[in-house]
Amino acid sequence: MKIKYLLYSVLTTAVLSGCIDVLDKKDLSAITEKDVWNNAQYATAYLNKLYRDNLPGWDQDVAGYSDEAYGETGILYGHLTTTSIDNWPYKEIRNINIMLSSIETGNIDNATKTSLKAQALVLRAWRYFQMVRLYGGVPMILEPQALTDDLYVTRNKTSECINLIIKDLDDAIDALPWKWTGDDEGRFTKATVMALKGRILLYYASPQFNPENKAERWETAYTYNKMAAEQIEANGYGLYDSYENIWFDEMNKEVLFVTRYQEPDITHHWDAATRPLSEAQNYSGCNQPTKEMVESYPMITGTPITESPDYDPLHFWQNRDPRFTSTIAYNGCKWELSGKKDRIQWTYQGHSTLNPSSSGFYCRKAINVSYTPYYTERSSTDWIEIRFTEVLMNYAECAAENGKSDEAYEVLKRIRQRAGIEAGSNGMYGLKANMSHDEMIAAIMLERKIEFAYEGKRYWDLRRQRMFASEMNGTRRHGLLPKLKISPVEFDKIKDNIDIDKDYTTYFKDSVVVLDQKYEINFQNNYYFYAIPNKHLETNSKLEQTQDWDNGTFNPYE
Incomplete structure (x- = not known):
């Protein structure tokens, strides 16, 4: 219950x-x-x-x-x-x-x-x-x-x-107890508190709050997150065996901070907003992966696609990190939505008039394939705000910032092992050996991007690490839109028998499309701490506006 x-x-x-x-x-x-x-x-x-x-x-x-x-x-x-x-x-x-x-x-x-x-x-x-x-x-x-x-x-x-x-x-x-049982499952536990405190200490040590990189904040965050990871795991929590089923096997050992849903009383419409409109109801168009996101996933060896001789850009889905298959729906993949056996997801131009994906991709994360369209806007899949993997990743980042790269390596290996990435002959799961500080932080941020994709973490990570300028400013996001090489009428006759691993390029040509057609990305430096809305200042004359906003005087770094 x-x-x-x-x-x-x-x-x-x-x-x-x-x-x-x-x-x-x-x-x-x-x-x-x-x-x-x-x-x-x-x-x-x-x-x-x-x-x-x-x-x-x-x-x-x-x-x-x-x-x-x-x-x-x-x-x-x-x-x-x-x-x-x-x-x-x-x-x-x-x-x-x-x-x-x-x-x-x-x-x-x-x-x-x-x-x-x-x-x-x-x-x-x-x-x-x-x-x-x-x-x-x-x-x-x-x-x-x-x-x-x-x-x-x-x-x-x-x-x-x-x-x-x-x-x-x-x-x-x-x-608080370490765990609740019965109707009380989902209430806050010691593990919830430790995970949340660890996250807050990580934020406070990060560049958003700590532009001067004060070492004592990183030391505090490291000590606490290491202890939190050890104690939480010692009390029955840990990495769940199935990455894909973290969202569907409720209250599994990875869940630390959760919002529980139960149809018909308390529901959400994540499934409807994320699935193709043909298999949803009343919502659509959200969480459509960009080409840049799709290319972030390494190969199954853990090697980046830019460094792997096995990467085939014409068959980009082959031999990728298994989290790719759990997260990204692409043209021609099997996706048995609404319980439709052997259903194939098409994203090629003209395949549907029902608000098709503008990027050529759909997000599969936390999408319950058994839902019929009616239930997609009445989903009862629990929201997991913090899972044990985040505690490990927070610990790894703090360890790296304190010069303890060996500890960071061990965490990354554990997470990649659970994901299904191959260890390789050197047991490094595709990680570069002897990384510098900056290389290790970049590796950790990339692992967070992949591991927590579409879990509401990437935006906040870019903020706390002040990475918008280096990662996104001056760029535009892109999609990869497939186009048929034969007529739609002819394709409809044969599409159920196509093996996309062998025949994809016979029938499709992928074209890069620009998604940000009006503007380039231009995240402003003062956005790392937003302005207090004027209506609150107008009702309270003692509130100061944030620095760098309308002559604001409040210093958010103190």
Whole structure:
């Protein structure tokens, strides 16, 4: 069973289940605040609603903010204004703060109270971290404000925000178990907290927050992420055997931080937005891989395609990293969507009038092939915000930054081994030996790009590493659009019998197409910390605008 994030039905049922005095004039549909904090069931229902309101979920747009997929966005074209990026969830944070302060007023048993508070603290840490990675320092409000309070608050320094976020996680961890069971599966655990803290420390050490490359931040991040990886694995988590099935074998040992979905109550439309419209419903056009992304995958030997004598650009799908097949759908591949046995995915020009892929590719990541079109917009596949592989990758990056390349190598080998890349005679899984610091960091960032493709990580990695200028600026993203060499009528007669590994070039010619037709990529340097939207400045005269935005004075690096 998945967590039921329902509040009102639980509370209403609880209220109406007891004996009722018909002469009592009390509003029988209401539950007072005092009732909630004196009853563990009510308080748990309140927390469940906080989970539902604050957990991250599927984002079908974020791949288009990077080189993973095409998307017209002011972020990449340099067209943002001070109103463009608005993530200001103080209403949700207030509700978390209400629980943290009010639960102390009730008579719920201490063990339950401590557990509920710990989970709320993690939610608050998560919400604040989401803002800090966008804006730098923000007002850290830790109590529910009253109308009589001074509501004109200032922005805390970024360092203060990070410290308070870490404190919330540290205060929470001891009260949480390593694992939950039954209906509670999916709640925060010690592993969740350690993984999230490790990610935050990595961010704080990275160039976005640490342009002066202060060594002590990398040392702190290294020590913690190494310990987190070791302890999390010692307590039953680890790399799941099947890369492709991480998303479909729910709550497997790789899952650390998860948002659970259950049709019909809580669903998403990732499948509909990502699949071809012919096999979806009401959504389409997202997460279509670029040629640049497709070419990032190495060969099955782990060797880059630019260095492998076995790479055939006319049959580019052959002998690639197995994660390629799990992630990229290309012209002529088998993709049995809607449960259609032996279904072939075509992407050639003119194959469909139903909003065909503009890049010539589709994303297969986390796409449930058993869904019929009806269920594609009612998907219940869980969102995994952090999986164990990320903990390992965070540890490897911190190790590399601390000159411990041997440790970084071992992590990369483990991940490539799980992916199915061949070890080779030297046991290096295609990795170059004796890499320099810069080469190792580049290898780690490439491995993250491949391993976490379409998992909402690439855009954030480019931000924290300040890599937009070196990776994307001055470029345009491309697709690879196949064109038929014979008439569509003739092709329809024979297409079910074609062996694309042998006959592809007989029937198709691939043409490179430019996806960014209007503008080149031009990510601006001040985008590493976005502007606070004007509407928030207008309602609070004490808020400073971020430096490099409309004469802003707030320094996000302090």
